[in-house]
Amino acid sequence: MNRFEGPGERPAKIRYLDGDFQIIMPGNHVVCAVTGDIIPVEELKYWSVARQEAYVDVHASIAAEQRAGLLPTK
Numbered sequence: 221m222n223r224f225e226g227p228g229e230r231p232a233k234i235r236y237l238d239g240d241f242q243i244i245m246p247g248n249h250v251v252c253a254v255t256g257d258i259i260p261v262e263e264l265k266y267w268s269v270a271r272q273e274a275y276v277d278v279h280a281s282i283a284a285e286q287r288a289g290l291l292p293t294k
Contacts, residue, residue, distance in 0.1 A: 236267040252276040
């Protein structure tokens with residue numbers, strides 16, 4: 221990619237940090253680790269620093285925490 225090209229229609233590589241994230245490789249989306257849904261980078265709000273995963277919404281985030289054994293399941 222030359223410096224004038226935009227991120228294009230490809231997944232971004234992101235390092236998830238506490239309260240922020242760092243784009244390692246430009247792209248326009250990431251994929252939810254629970255649902256497989258596409259999440260536009262500008263709409264990314266939920267992720268796990270420990271597992272370095274993105275989630276489409278709070279429900280997917282809770283499901284991932286339950287799957288990891290960090291929250292009780294119903």
